Amino acid sequence: IRKQVRKNIKSNKLIQILEFPVLFLGAKPSNTPAFYNFMNYADFGLGTWHPIGGMYKVVEGMVALAESLGVEFRTNANVEKIITDATNKVSGLVVNGEQIDADLVLSGADYHHTETLLNENVRQYSENYWSKKTFAPSSLLFYVAFDKKLTNVCHHTLFFDSDFDVHAKDIYDTPRWPDNPLFYASFPSMTDDSFAPEDCEAATFLIPLAPGLEDTEELRELYFKKIIIRLEKLTNQDVQKNIIFKKSFCVNDFVEQYNSYKGNAYGLANTLFQTAFLRPKIKSNKVANLYFTGQLTVPGPGVPPALISGKIASDLITKNQ
Structure with missing residues (x-):
């Protein structure tokens, strides 16, 4: 990507804008295939779309469609084990201590975590395999409300x-907390009135980080101060005294809430040797009726690829059953 961008673009600011999305792919621009410049085309050529009410409205739409087709959802249900029989087929799950029979399992959870729910002899990938993989970043996020526009x-x-x-x-070569991080800020209430009361603002701040870093409340607060001071300086306004709500989400939360390997936020890096068929397989080669979907398998991280992954998995299940 770096070679292609710099061949055609001379403005340093434009170069930074075109290379920034690569941070979330899991490698530096110099190590990422130029194919992934399609992300910039999607951003600047097709535009960035916002569902009114937020991304969760997409989830609600998918749930409503699924329920209309007879799907039953169980939420707050922790899968503790995937049970296989003597022929290495899934026979059931242990969910919140209860055993449930299953004809097949399609897991959208963290791939590494899903395999830890299996007996070791039917896991496809060892701990050594995962430890050698290059992961996309984690993130430090802040959800903030302001009592003014x-x-x-x-x-x-x-x-x-x-x-x-x-x-x-600081993310890829010598993983550490960055001294002066780049960051992204989203103010959805500027587009969507449902995000904040009148004359107020809702914001999300995101700092990409190396996965597996130490994560403490003190560090989170230090970095919030860093970015909010820079926001004030660069936009020529005082905002700290107008904060009425603040919540953070970082490495420990990705592990705790999503069983995310090393607290990564974006799955495996899209390096050349972790692209397409070189990624973990959608269908287990050791358990006949176990399938995977999501950002750690094909085609890769991001909302559209994860949805495409589900489509590929469903087609494969239909073909094999």
């Missing part, structure tokens, strides 16, 4: 007032 920002705002290459190095 903000100025000099857009719904989607990227802050490039620090060195891109230094931050990328």
Whole structure:
């Protein structure tokens, strides 16, 4: 990507904008196939779309469709074990201590975590395999409410007032908390009135980080101060005294809530040797009726690829059953 972008673009600011999405793919621009420039085309050519009411409205729409087709959902249900029989086929699950029979299992959970629910002899990938893989970043997120409207920002705002290459190095080469991170800010209430009361603003701030970093409340607070001071300086406004709500989400939360390997937020990196058929398989080669979907398998991380993954898995299940 770096070679292709710099061949055609001379403006340093434009170069930074076109290379920034690569941070979430799991490698530096110099190590990411130019094919992934399609992300920039999707952003700038096709546009960024916002579902009124937020991304969860998409989830609610999918649930409503599924329920109309007879699907039953069980929420707050922790899968503790995948049971296989003597022929290495899934026969059931242990969910919240209760055994449930199953004809097949399609897991959209973290791939590594799903395999830990199996007996070791039917796992496809060892701990050594996962430890050698290159993962996309984790993130430090802040969900913030302001009791006034903000100025000099857009719904989607990227802050490039620090060195891109230094931050990328802190994620991929020598994993550490960055001194002066780039960050992304979203102000959805500028587009969608349902996100905040009148004359108020809702915001999400995101700092990409290396997975597996130490995560403490003190570090989170330190980095919130870093970015909010820079926001005030760059947009020429005071906002700290107008914060009426703040919640953070980081490495520990990705592990606790999603069983995410090392707390990654975006799955496996899209490096050349972790692309397409070189990614973990959708169908288990050791358990006949076990399938996988989501960001750690084909085609890769991100909402559209994860949805495509589900389509591929469903077609494969239909073909095999």
